[in-house]
Amino acid sequence: MPRTQKKGAIVAGFLAPHPPHLVYGENPPQNEPRSQCGWEQLRWAYERARKSLDALKPDVLLVHSPHWITQQGHHFLGVPKLSGKSVDPIFPNIFRYTFELNVDVALAEACCAEGAKQGLYTKLMRNPHFRVDYGTITTLHMIRPQWDIPVVGLSANNSPYYLSTEEGLEEMDRLGRATRTAIEKLGRRAVLLASNTLCHWHFHEEPALPEDMSQEHPQSLSGYQWDMRMIDLLRQGHTKEVFRLLPQFIDEAFAEVKSGAFTWMFAAMGYPEIPAELHGYGTVIGTGNAVMEWNLERAGLSKLASKTRAARRAIKQAA
Numbered sequence: 118m119p120r121t122q123k124k125g126a127i128v129a130g131f132l133a134p135h136p137p138h139l140v141y142g143e144n145p146p147q148n149e150p151r152s153q154c155g156w157e158q159l160r161w162a163y164e165r166a167r168k169s170l171d172a173l174k175p176d177v178l179l180v181h182s183p184h185w186i187t188q189q190g191h192h193f194l195g196v197p198k199l200s201g202k203s204v205d206p207i208f209p210n211i212f213r214y215t216f217e218l219n220v221d222v223a224l225a226e227a228c229c230a231e232g233a234k235q236g237l238y239t240k241l242m243r244n245p246h247f248r249v250d251y252g253t254i255t256t257l258h259m260i261r262p263q264w265d266i267p268v269v270g271l272s273a274n275n276s277p278y279y280l281s282t283e284e285g286l287e288e289m290d291r292l293g294r295a296t297r298t299a300i301e302k303l304g305r306r307a308v309l310l311a312s313n314t315l316c317h318w319h320f321h322e323e324p325a326l327p328e329d330m331s332q333e334h335p336q337s338l339s340g341y342q343w344d345m346r347m348i349d350l351l352r353q354g355h356t357k358e359v360f361r362l363l364p365q366f367i368d369e370a371f372a373e374v375k376s377g378a379f380t381w382m383f384a385a386m387g388y389p390e391i392p393a394e395l396h397g398y399g400t401v402i403g404t405g406n407a408v409m410e411w412n413l414e415r416a417g418l419s420k421l422a423s424k425t426r427a428a429r430r431a432i433k434q435a436a
């Protein structure tokens with residue numbers, strides 16, 4: 118069981134993209150295909166993020182992946198142990214990964230219940246033979262290759278793709294607030310992982326040797342410029358402006374943040390206006406990927422919402 122504390126808190130959030138190429142470039146024993154090298158800037162960015170995560174000593178990692186698609190509602194991994202082989206359907210040549218992970222089922226159940234209270238359709242995934250998607254696996258491997266911290270996996274309902282972007286992201290805002298409430302109630306020290314690429318314009322053919330870095334560059338100049346604009350705003354802590362621009366960014370850069378993880382994470386963190394730490398940026402088959410960190414504990418924000426609520430309760434009782 119994870120260690121617990123009196124009142125739970127989100128201690129940090131990471132933008133933690135999932136191109137399987139990063140696992141392929143690293144050559145861990147769990148992945149079958151072997152590479153010579155590749156995508157070092159992003160892999161070394163993850164190495165820096167790993168150090169931060171290690172220092173935070175979280176009880177649980179929560180990850181929202183665009184590649185576990187559940188069109189009927191928001192689902193949560195709800196089996197204590199899951200294992201198997203995860204294969205990327207688009208890049209089976211580079212990602213065939215044997216995984217084994219532990220789920221914080223109590224927290225998954227709490228997230229599911231709190232999401233339902235927010236008016237969302239939510240469901241626990243109870244199939245013990247479930248094959249976890251490559252997005253979840255890649256993000257978790259890259260941030261914590263030891264696999265020694267329990268996880269909660271959240272599916273992508275993808276509502277922004279069949280509702281309007283704004284309506285869909287409003288659902289993700291509710292899911293984020295529900296996630297925070299569940300974490301606080303269960304007393305977990307939690308880290309959130311938004312498994313999203315930024316600009317998602319990509320090449321349609323890969324080089325004969327996938328890790329041929331002489332072929333790797335941004336697919337689109339305007340997409341790259343959008344990424345730099347958003348990263349710069351995030352590095353300055355201009356969160357409100359980022360969310361004002363988000364629908365336009367999504368439309369013009371085909372940004373994968375449309376699938377909701379980024380909004381879910383920020384809603385859970387309370388949209389902090391704190392400077393993000395950029396661990397690194399790089400392209401993968403032309404898409405833009407940033408590894409970024411919002412360390413709420415270091416910023417003194419991980420307990421803020423709880424304190425605010427306690428203060429409100431005290432005022433009510435005094436009135």
Ligand SMILES: [Fe+2]
Pocket residue numbers: 135183184252314373
């Ligand atoms: Fe993706």
